[in-house]
Amino acid sequence: MQVSESIDGTIGSESPSTTRWQRRSGSLFRWSALTLGATVWTSALLFGLYILAFYAAAIVEGEVQTWNEGLPGLYEPDKEAATTGIGLHFAAGGIILILGCVQLLENVRRRFLRLHRWLGHLYIGASIVAALGGLTFIAVNGTIGGTVMDIGFSLYGILMLVAAIETIRHARAKRLSHHKVWALRLFALAIGSWLYRMDYGFWFMLADGVGHTNDFRGPFDRVMAFFFYLPNLLVVEVWTRTPRLTYSPVTRTLAAVVLLLATAFLVIGTYYFTKYEWGPAIVAWLPVGG
Numbered sequence: 003m004q005v006s007e008s009i010d011g012t013i014g015s016e017s018p019s020t021t022r023w024q025r026r027s028g029s030l031f032r033w034s035a036l037t038l039g040a041t042v043w044t045s046a047l048l049f050g051l052y053i054l055a056f057y058a059a060a061i062v063e064g065e066v067q068t069w070n071e072g073l074p075g076l077y078e079p080d081k082e083a084a085t086t087g088i089g090l091h092f093a094a095g096g097i098i099l100i101l102g103c104v105q106l107l108e109n110v111r112r113r114f115l116r117l118h119r120w121l122g123h124l125y126i127g128a129s130i131v132a133a134l135g136g137l138t139f140i141a142v143n144g145t146i147g148g149t150v151m152d153i154g155f156s157l158y159g160i161l162m163l164v165a166a167i168e169t170i171r172h173a174r175a176k177r178l179s180h181h182k183v184w185a186l187r188l189f190a191l192a193i194g195s196w197l198y199r200m201d202y203g204f205w206f207m208l209a210d211g212v213g214h215t216n217d218f219r220g221p222f223d224r225v226m227a228f229f230f231y232l233p234n235l236l237v238v239e240v241w242t243r244t245p246r247l248t249y250s251p252v253t254r255t256l257a258a259v260v261l262l263l264a265t266a267f268l269v270i271g272t273y274y275f276t277k278y279e280w281g282p283a284i285v286a287w288l289p290v291g292g
């Protein structure tokens with residue numbers, strides 16, 4: 003008899019052939035997906051706090067020239083519009099990474115709908131500011147990596163703008179299934195900025211940064227100008243368009259192993275980023291850090 007099961011092991015129609023192995027592979031998949039989600043959230047949250055601590059705090063303290071320690075050319079004294087654009091984009095980007103985690107939590111949406119709506123407006127507003135700020139910087143200054151990076155990052159900004167507008171538009175019209183899909187797209191785009199750093203971190207660790215140049219015009223940099231957001235969007239498209247499929251316990255176990263491996267990589271990356279870059283900046287920013 004055919005048993006219909008989704009990848010997380012939910013049984014479509016009970017049957018005697020529903021074995022313990024099937025159930026166990028289903029829970030293994032669910033737990034590995036949850037672990038990966040929690041790791042992404044924690045890591046993105048730390049990166050968001052780092053942006054506020056390093057980039058946004060420099061605006062308040064009047065020390066915007068320190069931005070160039072992160073990436074040369076971010077601050078140029080004679081380009082006020084570019085500085086304003088990228089400064090707003092930093093503050094908004096940090097907020098997005100911190101809020102994204104809260105907005106996707108099912109429990110928060112169900113139990114605290116007003117909070118979800120309130121934070122949702124902030125999230126959408128911040129996404130629009132981050133995108134417009136980044137686009138202004140590209141228009142006035144151009145990116146460090148030249149034309150390819152300009153195109154990759156501009157497309158990123160335009161997609162984020164569209165996703166933010168569509169998310170709020172469908173929420174207002176109470177088209178909740180559309181709202182949910184666009185919100186997922188927006189989240190996938192927003193974590194792209196975090197993935198960009200993670201990908202570079204791994205590339206340096208595993209391949210010694212081959213294909214990267216200091217002016218971000220190497221072959222690896224050119225691929226990365228698109229690779230930090232297009233794959234994430236693709237995952238959302240596949241995930242939201244794939245109906246409940248029948249998966250064997252072997253497929254589910256393999257999928258769980260892939261998710262756990264990805265989690266292990268992210269934990270290692272987050273550990274090193276936090277130890278050497280994010281952590282010290284966040285601690286120095288906190289009142290107790292001095």
Ligand code: HEM
Binds near residue numbers: 073074095145
């Ligand atoms: C969650 C959203 C975002 C966050 C957290 C974020 C964060 C950052 C950070 C921290 C930097 C500093 C450089 C670095 O550390 O690599 C940066 C640079 C930049 N970002 Fe974003 N960003 C976000 C969204 C966007 C979007 C949507 C655009 C598209 C227009 C964009 C365009 C840029 C550009 C053009 C630069 C400067 C690159 C250069 O120096 O040439 N960002 N961003």
